[in-house]
Amino acid sequence: MTSVALLGYGTVGSGVFDLIEKNSKNTLQSYDEFINVSHVLVKNIRKHQDNKHYGLFTDSYEDVLKSDCDIVIEVMGGIHPAYEYIKSALMARKHVITANKDLIAEHGEELMTLANKYHVTLNYEASVGGSIPVLKTIKESLAAHPVKSITGILNGTTNYILSKMYNENISYDVALKAAQDAGFAEADPSSDVLGFDAARKLSILTHLSMNSVLKVKDILIDGITNLDEKDMAIAKKLGYKIKLIGKSIQYDHCLHAFVKPVYVQANSMLGLIDNEYNTVQMDLDTIGEMTFSGKGAGKHPTASAIYGDILDILLNEKKVLEPATKRPKICHYAQGKHEWLVRLYSLNQPINLEKILKFFTDGNMEIKDFENPNDLSFTIKGISESTLFEIIQKLQNLNIISVSKYFMIL
Numbered sequence: 130m131t132s133v134a135l136l137g138y139g140t141v142g143s144g145v146f147d148l149i150e151k152n153s154k155n156t157l158q159s160y161d162e163f164i165n166v167s168h169v170l171v172k173n174i175r176k177h178q179d180n181k182h183y184g185l186f187t188d189s190y191e192d193v194l195k196s197d198c199d200i201v202i203e204v205m206g207g208i209h210p211a212y213e214y215i216k217s218a219l220m221a222r223k224h225v226i227t228a229n230k231d232l233i234a235e236h237g238e239e240l241m242t243l244a245n246k247y248h249v250t251l252n253y254e255a256s257v258g259g260s261i262p263v264l265k266t267i268k269e270s271l272a273a274h275p276v277k278s279i280t281g282i283l284n285g286t287t288n289y290i291l292s293k294m295y296n297e298n299i300s301y302d303v304a305l306k307a308a309q310d311a312g313f314a315e316a317d318p319s320s321d322v323l324g325f326d327a328a329r330k331l332s333i334l335t336h337l338s339m340n341s342v343l344k345v346k347d348i349l350i351d352g353i354t355n356l357d358e359k360d361m362a363i364a365k366k367l368g369y370k371i372k373l374i375g376k377s378i379q380y381d382h383c384l385h386a387f388v389k390p391v392y393v394q395a396n397s398m399l400g401l402i403d404n405e406y407n408t409v410q411m412d413l414d415t416i417g418e419m420t421f422s423g424k425g426a427g428k429h430p431t432a433s434a435i436y437g438d439i440l441d442i443l444l445n446e447k448k449v450l451e452p453a454t455k456r457p458k459i460c461h462y463a464q465g466k467h468e469w470l471v472r473l474y475s476l477n478q479p480i481n482l483e484k485i486l487k488f489f490t491d492g493n494m495e496i497k498d499f500e501n502p503n504d505l506s507f508t509i510k511g512i513s514e515s516t517l518f519e520i521i522q523k524l525q526n527l528n529i530i531s532v533s534k535y536f537m538i539l
């Protein structure tokens with residue numbers, strides 16, 4: 130018998146409990162093991178007095194630590210006290226499973242080292258991509274192939290909002306409200322909509338797949354809050370969709386990582402991932418491109434990844450990779466030349482196109498929308514991000530434009 134303790138009984142915790150119960154016969158048959166939930170740690174036990182498993186509920190973490198449970202499953206979220214609980218569980222030689230990407234992105238190296246020291250497992254599949262078993266696949270099945278770049282739609286909430294804005298021609302605010310009503314966006318959606326949630330997941334993915342320590346502060350992060358109906362309309366007109374993309378690229382001399390809205394072909398693999406779905410694409414040495422996709426958020430997708438982590442421990446007992454050792458040099462712009470969609474606004478006077486054209490001598494520019502004389506949209510090919518950024522800065526400094534946006538076209 131393997132005993133597990135759940136730290137937290139919210140949406141994900143209750144989902145994990147359901148899955149353990151539902152699958153108990155199969156697990157016994159296939160793994161010759163019975164999984165028993167020994168404790169459920171909550172803040173307020175009384176709130177759960179009608180639960181049929183009420184006898185398992187406790188508000189004392191000491192009880193969990195002192196017990197002989199084998200696996201501690203942390204589904205409380207937040208950094209504190211999850212960090213302290215996980216550390217003490219590892220030091221008490223208990224395996225740990227967590228869905229907590231904030232914690233792994235921030236303290237993953239230290240916790241992995243601790244798990245190794247105490248010969249226990251630390252699994253965190255649910256921290257990235259919900260139901261998609263991408264971390265285990267990277268660690269094990271693809272271990273022979275260094276990853277050159279990783280590209281993903283890593284946040285279900287923002288993908289849901291962007292899909293709504295695109296399909297229903299609605300504003301960001303209205304789409305956010307719809308995402309909150311559908312149970313995806315939280316009351317305070319900042320971590321999702323400002324891009325931090327996706328950045329933490331990108332940091333975890335990059336750590337594992339490129340053996341590189343990528344701190345969230347080294348990722349260029351831009352969320353979706355500044356996108357408007359016009360951005361969506363232009364995307365539609367040109368056959369693109371806008372997706373919040375997280376991308377890490379290993380160049381010869383540096384690593385570049387970003388989370389930002391990007392224009393992608395509407396019928397490309399990235400373009401076809403809508404609503405709460407996530408996707409992870411990798412370009413691997415010798416075997417080329419690979420794509421994974423599935424539901425990235427919600428009770429059952431997250432619980433599914435945690436359940437997989439439990440079975441992984443049953444099969445393998447102890448197996449934590451050493452934390453990454455490479456501290457990459459970070460480059461702040463995408464290297465090489467790319468295609469961009471640029472929007473320039475002049476708030477006080479109509480845009481002087483002639484003046485603007487003089488600055489864009491590099492690259493191949495095509496005007497896409499200039500119906501409003503204060504708002505110019507064009508695509509430009511064959512220009513580096515740093516050059517584009519410098520030109521836009523100059524235009525702003527010379528008051529030729531007041532505001533600007535630019536998006537990479539993938």
Ligand code: HSE
Nearest residue numbers: 283284285286425426
């Ligand atoms: N808020 C996250 C998302 C949940 O929307 O993707 C899963 O990490």
